[in-house]
Amino acid sequence: MSEVSISDYLLTHLERGGTVPMNRQLYGLLRDGILGGAILPGLRVPPSRALAADLGVSRNTVTYAYDQLIAEGYLEARTGDGTYVADTEPDMARLPAALTGDAATADGGAGSLLSGRGERLLSGTGASSAQWGAFMPGIPDITRFPNEVWSKLQARHWRRIAPGLLTYGDGAGYLPLREAIASHLRTARSVNCTAEQVIVTSGTHQSIQLASTLLGEMGDTAWVEDPCYWGTRNVIRSSGLAPLPLPVDEEGMQLPEEALRTPPRFIFVTPSHQYPLGPVMSLARRRLLLEYAARHKVWVVEDDYDSEFRYSGPPLASLQGLDSNERVIYLGTFSKTLFPGLRIGFMVVPSALAPRFARANAELFRDGQSFLHAVLADFMNEGHFSSHVRKMRQLYAERLACLQAAIRHELGDIATISGGDAGLHLALGLPTGTNDVAISQAAKVRGILTRPLSAYYAEPTSARPGLMLGYAAVSTESIPPLFAELAQEIRGQLCHLDTRA
């Protein structure tokens, strides 16, 4: 293409009266011509005045396009000698023929754009696509959240917001919030801590990742409960740890002797309300676990995700409060007590580790959101947190009782109920052989959300069928009719089972 034919090329392709302004079109056409090889390096482009006349546009239009192309390196202005197409074509000769390396040995197939670990991450049970509705487990009744109180506290801060609340955090979280959390944990959860030991995170996933990375090497073993929360398995695996599932019985995680012979780096447990089945870890097991951890320098990670809601008897003390050897990392969250979308969780770490956890939090996650921390701190300090938890505890107890009654009414002795002493869900156990995945899928078609229990097991052979049912976010009146619908699906599957047997 010559200087003249550039004008022709542009004249042919410019769209008059289109939505894209002429200067942007001119820029785009020249750029595409250069990138595509139609306009070759070294060519002199027409002077702006001449091109403007040829195209019947203002000279400014041309100058704008040229300036942009010069700034981005497509054209170069040579003083006193016009403007030329720059030589920016990649020198293919520089790209060597024989190659080694990561990319060269990559997966071939078009389908496998992801890494192996990426594929694994997406292959297991995980976050549900629907998050709100009966009987989605683990979700509090967010319609009862005191929006107005929150909004008022929020407005108070934003009216004259302190710059410190808008910049990066210090890694540990806003101090008044850490103080409020420490005070709550000491009273309500018998956690042995000061505010200095509290690290505010964006939730339990982040807490687990921090602990895994800071305290474990790639390849280290971490015992996890089987069944357990999918997030724990996903996050520790993605942090490079190797999860070893240990079965759960009515006293919590079992500690078989073969396993004890090879101490892991971590033990992840949910001692106050095993997730998903519900048992409380017995005191004997707790003491054995802590003694073992102390002797062999194992880190125990206690995920205390929903113990603020306990319906039968007094609240149970945390495992952390029983530990006198600083081996427990305690994790908590506001996802169940307030609302999941808040994304504020916390961890309590031994004093000696606290400053390092704070720094690592800043290094890995670049923390912030002090403006949210400040609102939450006020919310706690002014008593709204306790009163909300108290109210919700009553409400959820009523809904739990209603669901339990519905289960007994609809299913009688066919199903077992576990884990209903605390939290926001119960585990409905179904006869061996029941296809809980099929029930869950059929229920979803009817708009009823459940999660199949078998999906939480690492070992499919040991999986017990059942359904995880959340009752906290379902109005009491609607529990019986909705469960009746679900029971229909369950009975359908059970018939199926009888026929096969």
Next chain:
Amino acid sequence: MSEVSISDYLLTHLERGGTVPMNRQLYGLLRDGILGGAILPGLRVPPSRALAADLGVSRNTVTYAYDQLIAEGYLEARTGDGTYVADTEPDMARLPAALTGDAATADGGAGSLLSGRGERLLSGTGASSAQWGAFMPGIPDITRFPNEVWSKLQARHWRRIAPGLLTYGDGAGYLPLREAIASHLRTARSVNCTAEQVIVTSGTHQSIQLASTLLGEMGDTAWVEDPCYWGTRNVIRSSGLAPLPLPVDEEGMQLPEEALRTPPRFIFVTPSHQYPLGPVMSLARRRLLLEYAARHKVWVVEDDYDSEFRYSGPPLASLQGLDSNERVIYLGTFSKTLFPGLRIGFMVVPSALAPRFARANAELFRDGQSFLHAVLADFMNEGHFSSHVRKMRQLYAERLACLQAAIRHELGDIATISGGDAGLHLALGLPTGTNDVAISQAAKVRGILTRPLSAYYAEPTSARPGLMLGYAAVSTESIPPLFAELAQEIRGQLCHLDTRA
């Protein structure tokens, strides 16, 4: 201890008129006695009525303590036969003598509680402990943020908040926000994208971690610029990748032939405003990089952290917009345009990958905060974002000019200035041999924040001394006097250098 001596033990230790209620004291004393071995398993505790009389407390007080201890497993009630101390002592015989395993081979020293990778994470340059003040680089003027507008938009949502805004997210972020971001990126950054390709994250660190985990295996190589942003190095290393630093010149990251021979899995670049030095990657280098990435299936991660602020000439197009082979993952953030504590960033990924990135985001980070996304979407859609960026661009240009003048006035030709065409900081180059760390430390004592340039280099031998100076968050009037103070420290160090030479 016998049944009777339990009463005596309690009588001795109960603190009358203290701040701890009697029932909590009773619970605590019995618990500690059992845990400490003073009160042995199998012992019958006194009947509540008898103990209450012995201690002179109400029977309720004793019942409360007993119930709690029974619930937690310290005591057990045998029907018709009183209450006994449960056997919960860990059976030490179960703990084997000879051990193998992760914990057994652990570090011995008390100082090294952290893992090796934890120690490494904390050993490099990283997040600064101070985040606000002259001349902290990378911080916008958060005092100019339109709080009132934000607060109003926030209040509008919170008055009647939709439950969907308070629960977990869907992994990709709130759709109207993704649409607003896509539209901004198409116009302002020439990014080739639809809303479906946008994944909202909690910032660039999270974006980098997602890309590293989903697209790379443990041990894969990632080219990084040298010098580069400390966060990039930290996050990719903690994600299991091996960073390979490649030097930077005035055209951006160099692509030496030896390196090209072994394609990495990733190339991390800051093409629009190299961090920290400032050059724009030349078009020839961009085209070579993209061609190489396409041929060898390398992922290019473009961190476009502050290009909304460009002071000389028109804004430059993104690298992503030039790519026609879907090899670029584009990263952006609101930390510079709005405020860092917001913790909202975003990534643009190839269409085929978008649903998987969304799911992985939910799996790894359990996303949420749609209530914040919604406010930001309104802020953008109602034009506040553009108008704020426009205002700040003017303001920062004025401050930049003022700092450049102060540098020339105070230091003349001693120092070089680079990277001042865009963003929120410039890099002040100092003569070879200058101890920039010492200057930065001395300045900090005077309350002036800077970051030594040498600390951003992976290879200490190639490190050039200098200072990173942020000018966006310093009022124009205070720049000359503050820089004069800093210049004093610099000249002091230079004298020192002369003396040694």
